[in-house]
Amino acid sequence: xxxxxxxxxxxxxxxxxxxxxxxxxxxxxxxxxxxxxxxxxxxxxxxxxxxxxxxxxxxxxxxxxxxxxxxxxxxxxxxxxxxxxxxxxxxxxxxxxxxxxxxxxxxxxxxxxxxxxxxx
Amino acid sequence: xxxxxxxxxxxxxxxxxxxxxxxxxxxxxxxxxxxxxxxxxxxxxxxxxxxxxxxxxxxxxxxxxxxxxxxxxxxxxxxxxxxxxxxxxxxxxxxxxxxxxxxxxxxxxxxxxxxxxxxx
DNA sequence: TATAGTTCAGCATGTTCA
DNA sequence: TGAACATGCTGAACTATA
Ligand SMILES: [Zn+2]
Ligand SMILES: [Zn+2]
Ligand SMILES: [Zn+2]
Ligand SMILES: [Zn+2]
Numbered sequence: 333x334x335x336x337x338x339x340x341x342x343x344x345x346x347x348x349x350x351x352x353x354x355x356x357x358x359x360x361x362x363x364x365x366x367x368x369x370x371x372x373x374x375x376x377x378x379x380x381x382x383x384x385x386x387x388x389x390x391x392x393x394x395x396x397x398x399x400x401x402x403x404x405x406x407x408x409x410x411x412x413x414x415x416x417x418x419x420x421x422x423x424x425x426x427x428x429x430x431x432x433x434x435x436x437x438x439x440x441x442x443x444x445x446x447x448x449x450x451x452x
Numbered sequence: 453x454x455x456x457x458x459x460x461x462x463x464x465x466x467x468x469x470x471x472x473x474x475x476x477x478x479x480x481x482x483x484x485x486x487x488x489x490x491x492x493x494x495x496x497x498x499x500x501x502x503x504x505x506x507x508x509x510x511x512x513x514x515x516x517x518x519x520x521x522x523x524x525x526x527x528x529x530x531x532x533x534x535x536x537x538x539x540x541x542x543x544x545x546x547x548x549x550x551x552x553x554x555x556x557x558x559x560x561x562x563x564x565x566x567x568x569x570x571x572x
Numbered sequence: 573t574a575t576a577g578t579t580c581a582g583c584a585t586g587t588t589c590a
Numbered sequence: 591t592g593a594a595c596a597t598g599c600t601g602a603a604c605t606a607t608a
Pocket of ligand 1: 343344347362
């Protein structure tokens with residue numbers, strides 16, 4: 333269980349608590365979602381301060397341009413080979429997820445762990 | 453000399469450290485599991501780069517299609533044969549089935565210049 | 573002992589909703 | 591925007607079997 337604990341897992345972009353590796357970088361959920369949304373749209377973001385904004389947990393929302401830049405600096409990138417080429421299966425879901433199908437799927441992995449979220 | 457270490461056994465597919473022969477080829481645990489899972493569920497994998505992806509330890513996850521192709525090129529195959537009580541050396545040396553299919557695949561794969569570089 | 577099969581925590585990425 | 595959830599894939603460790 334690595335009681336060492338000395339190793340804090342912080343987001344490489346804003347320093348918030350990281351939940352794991354996302355897009356090849358250790359980041360928090362916020363920067364993960366931000367990157368996914370932003371990198372595709374790439375709406376010519378421009379920083380009003382010549383890209384000198386600090387990106388931390390508090391101010392990360394203030395300047396998307398600098399946040400995105402820091403994401404890229406941290407090594408984040410979309411895996412072009414493995415994305416958008418496989419989503420077909422779980423689409424076209426009209427109502428609430430049918431517990432039956434989902435349960436069936438998840439049952440395969442629910443043998444021992446109740447939730448396979450990142451422990452912490 | 454339990455671990456002379458001088459002789460490194462590398463995976464024929466990705467070059468990672470091999471753990472032994474798996475499905476008739478010297479491979480690592482990763483490619484072993486990948487092949488077992490994929491060869492049966494061959495869900496029409498397609499490479500977004502015309503099958504010219506390099507398959508090494510770092511990038512082997514990027515393109516399943518090319519990874520599987522390299523597995524087959526390395527001679528990997530499920531031994532779905534009958535009793536499987538023993539691996540007969542004279543394994544259907546008369547059947548053109550494997551030879552032709554194999555050659556065909558290899559031909560398709562090794563056609564263009566392998567100079568194509570994938571991201572990263 | 574060696575290889576094939578099984579398990580499962582973790583990774584990658586997308587979706588939902590407050 | 592981001593926490594929570596959904597799913598498929600990966601591979602180290604383990605088990606089964608010859
Ligand atoms: Zn962050
Ligand atoms: Zn800025
Ligand atoms: Zn390998
Ligand atoms: Zn490929």
